[in-house]
Amino acid sequence: xxxxxxxxxxxxxxxxxxxxxxxxxxxxxxxxxxxxxxxxxxxxxxxxxxxxxxxxxxxxxxxxxxxxxxxxxxxxxxxxxxxxxxxxxxxxxxxxxxxxxxxxxxxxxxxxxxxxxxxxxxxxxxxxxxxxxxxxxxxxxxxxxxxxxxxxxxxxxxxxxxxxxxxxxxxxxxxxxxxxxxxxxxxxxxxxxxxxxxxxxxxxxxxxxxxxxxxxxxxxxxxxxxxxxxxxxxxxxxxxxxxxxxxxxxxxxxxxxxxxxxxxxxxxxxxxxxxxxxxxxxxxxxxxxxxxxxxxxxxxxxxxxxxxxxxxxxxxxxx
Numbered sequence: 001x002x003x004x005x006x007x008x009x010x011x012x013x014x015x016x017x018x019x020x021x022x023x024x025x026x027x028x029x030x031x032x033x034x035x036x037x038x039x040x041x042x043x044x045x046x047x048x049x050x051x052x053x054x055x056x057x058x059x060x061x062x063x064x065x066x067x068x069x070x071x072x073x074x075x076x077x078x079x080x081x082x083x084x085x086x087x088x089x090x091x092x093x094x095x096x097x098x099x100x101x102x103x104x105x106x107x108x109x110x111x112x113x114x115x116x117x118x119x120x121x122x123x124x125x126x127x128x129x130x131x132x133x134x135x136x137x138x139x140x141x142x143x144x145x146x147x148x149x150x151x152x153x154x155x156x157x158x159x160x161x162x163x164x165x166x167x168x169x170x171x172x173x174x175x176x177x178x179x180x181x182x183x184x185x186x187x188x189x190x191x192x193x194x195x196x197x198x199x200x201x202x203x204x205x206x207x208x209x210x211x212x213x214x215x216x217x218x219x220x221x222x223x224x225x226x227x228x229x230x231x232x233x234x235x236x237x238x239x240x241x242x243x244x245x246x247x248x249x250x251x252x253x254x255x256x257x258x259x260x261x262x263x264x265x266x267x268x269x270x271x272x273x274x275x276x277x278x279x280x281x282x283x284x285x286x287x288x289x290x291x292x293x294x295x296x297x298x299x300x301x302x303x304x305x306x307x308x309x310x311x312x313x314x315x316x317x318x319x
Contacts, residue, residue: 027065029057029092029275032085034104036097036117037073039222040246041260045096045116048264049271056272064275071100073222078103086111092271095133097218098124098167105131112274112281116267117260119167119216121286132281134266136216136258138243139291140171143256144178147211147241149314150253156185158209158238160200160227162219163190171215171243179213194223198230205236214251216243216258224250228302237306245297254298254314258289293317 031053035046050066057064067090069081082104085093092112095101101115105128115133118124126133148154157179161168172188179186187207189200197220204212214220220227221244228251231238242248244257266287273279298318303310 026063028062029064030067030088030090031064031271031275032067032081032088032090032093033069034078034081034085034093034095034100035068035070036078036100037218037222038070039218039224040249041216041221041244042096042117044246044260045264045267046094048261049094049116049268050264052265052268053271056268057276060276062276071103073218075099075103079106082107092275094267094271098126098165099218101126101131101133114267114271114274114281116263117216120170123166123170129280129282132270132284132286134263134270134287135289136244136260136263137288138171138216138258139256140174140215141178142291143213143241143243144175144182146254146256146314147213148182149311150239150241151211152311154184154210156187156207156209158187158189158204158207158212160189160191160197160204160212160214160220162192162217164192165217165219168215168217168220171217175213175215191219194219194226197223197227198234201230201234201236201238204238205234209236209238212238212240214240214242214247216247221247227251228305231306237308239303239306239308245295248297249299249302251302252299253303253308253310254296254317256291256293256296258291259295263289 035042054064071077078100086108093104095104095115097117101118104113113131117136119137159172159175161172176186187209224247240252241255242252248255270284296317
C-alpha cells in the first residue's frame with residue numbers, strides 16, 4: 001500500500017511539473033519571447049534570434065529553451081504574454097516591436113529584457129535598468145535620396161504613417177526634414193487604422209504626389225498588401241519606398257531597408273552577453289543597425305503592377 005501511495009505521489013508530481021513548466025524539460029536557460037504582430041520583418045528577427053542564440057549556447061555546451069508568443073497585433077495579448085512569462089520566471093524576455101517591449105517593461109523590473117524592432121528606446125520610454133536591445137532606426141536620408149532617384153525632379157512627396165505609433169512619428173519627422181531640405185513639398189497622411197489607407201491614396205492622387213515614403217510602421221507593415229491594393233484601386237499608382245524590405249516586397253518599389261534577420265542576430269549576441277557572460281542590461285548600450293549597399297532591395301513586380309518604369313540608375317543598384 002505504501003509503495004502504491006508513493007507511486008501515485010510521484011505521478012502527481014510529474015503531472016504538476018508538466019503543467020507548470022512545459023514538461024520540466026531541462027535547459028540551462030529559459031527565454032521568453034513576445035512578438036507584437038505576425039509579419040515578415042518581425043518573423044525574420046524572431047527566427048534569427050532563436051537560431052543564433054541556440055548556436056552561441058551550443059558552442060559553449062549550453063542549451064536554451066524558448067517560449068514563443070505572438071500578440072497578433074493586440075496590446076492586450078502582449079500584456080498577457082508578458083505576465084505569463086514573468087510568472088514562469090524565465091531567465092530573459094526578448095521583445096519584438098515597441099508595443100511588445102512596453103508590455104514586457106510594465107510586467108517586470110527584474111528579469112533582463114532585450115528588445116528589437118524599436119526605432120527609439122528613448123521615445124518609447126524603454127530606459128529601465130533591466131532593458132537594452134537593438135533598434136531598427138532607418139537611414140531616412142538615404143531612403144529620401146533613393147526617392148529622388150526613382151522620380152527625377154520630384155517636387156511633391158507623400159508620407160503615410162500611423163499617428164498612434166511614436167516610432168513612426170519619429171521617422172515621419174525625419175522624412176519631412178530630409179524632403180524639405182531638398183526643396184520638396186510634403187503631403188503627410190496619418191492613419192489610425194487600415195480603413196484610412198484608401199482615402200489617404202485618394203488625397204495623394206488629388207494633390208499630385210509623385211512618390212510616397214512609409215516608415216517601419218507595425219500597422220502598415222502587417223497590412224502592406226492592402227496598401228498596394230489601395231494604391232491600385234484608387235488608380236493613384238504612385239511609387240512607394242518603404243522602411244524595410246519585407247514591406248517593400250508587398251507594396252514598394254525599392255528601399256535601403258534594415259535587415260531584420262541581422263537585427264535578430266545582433267539581439268542574440270546581446271542576450272548571450274547577459275545570460276552567459278553575466279553582463280547587466282544597463283552595462284550594454286542600445287545597438288543601432290548599419291544599413292549598407294547590400295541591404296538594397298527592388299520590387300520589379302510591384303513596379304509593373306502600377307505601371308511604373310524603374311530608372312536605369314536604380315536598377316543598377318541591385319547589381
